[in-house]
Amino acid sequence: MLREIELKRGLKDVYIDKTMVSFIDGQVGKLLYRGYNIRDLAEKSSFEETTYLLLYGTLPTRRELEEFDATLRSNRSLPKEVVQIIRLVHKAHPMDVLRTAVSAMAAFDPETRDNSLEATRRKGIRLTAQAPTIVAAHSRIRQGLEPISPNPKLNHAANFLHMLFGKEPPDDETEIIDKDFVLHAEHGINASAFGARVAASTASDFHSAVVAGIGILKGPAHGGAAEEVMKMALDIGEEDRSKEYARKILDSGGRIMGFGHRVYKTVDPRSIHLREEVQALGEKKGQPKWFRILSKVEEVMRPYAGRGIFVNVDFFSGTIYHLLDIPQDLFVSIFAMGRIPGWTVQVMEQYSDNILLRPMLEYVGPMDLEYVPIDQRG
């Protein structure tokens, strides 16, 4: 007699370990990185400082931050072979290109085989610095343009926009992208971080874990939702069509992308900051309609609050990128660039007290069938 099995499909509400990195209270919409509220970090910190906080566990002194920032700035270049690989695969989706390039980076990183915490942190810092160069280089190459070299005078966010568009961005646009990176930097054991941890749990290397994370983030149930939200907004086109459009999706059993979350059963705290940015940036760019379209969709979704379905981080981020003239298929890559510190620290935690992550499946198929030789099968 088999023992009774308690299935936890989708690992819903299952705790698999302890963490010192992020605290999430999905009932009240609270998110802390290393004890600090995302609200404060979004308003007062920078991506560089937040990355330091995540990777070292404390806020840096001014001197520590300067040194850390200098390390990031000096590690942005890519090996020429990786640029060649990007050229070879340039027709693929930007996330596939990012995944391939990160995988190739393992061949050039001096510490690929060293899984010590210090080496993993150093690899994470290098990859954090290099990921925007990969994404921007691919974006240029696929337009028939040459990649633009990183500019060490610019901060992480400004340098990305510079490499993408070939001109220095205005300060307010740099600040928006910087805030977006801060908000996306880490989020506990979400699907991609879990995938990265599974890879690390076999004592596989850091790059393999990040490659797993990128592949998982790409899905529309995870990071791919921002792109879908913008597609929806473009498809709606005019504010007065929003409600009917959203209702039609819901009536046919579909989902509104950018709503719902496995953990948040209230408004995703990250979305609050992005919401303000969409509104302000839309006004500045003379395109207030996107915010109005999204607000109408939110109105249709209001009754879903009773079922714990609220707006999430992806509902507004795509519109910000759109307003900054970033192509839709780059949206999830921007999420991935921001998330590298999070994947790094999750992998470090996994290595630091490792246990193989290996759940079970309940078998429900036929049992003990008789093997029939191939020439006797009907």
Ligand SMILES: CC(C)(COP(=O)(O)OP(=O)(O)OC[C@H]1O[C@@H](n2cnc3c(N)ncnc32)[C@H](O)[C@@H]1OP(=O)(O)O)[C@@H](O)C(=O)NCCC(=O)NCCS
């Ligand atoms: C994120 C998500 C996968 C979480 O899902 P989950 O915790 O596994 O919850 P489920 O998929 O079981 O959904 C629970 C119920 O809410 C409904 N629901 C969830 N998200 C919904 C949405 N965005 N629009 C409409 N209904 C939704 C489901 O249809 C389901 O209804 P049912 O119980 O009548 O079948 C889900 O909310 C979703 O698909 N959202 C849209 C994609 C998205 O924005 N992803 C980014 C997340 S940051």
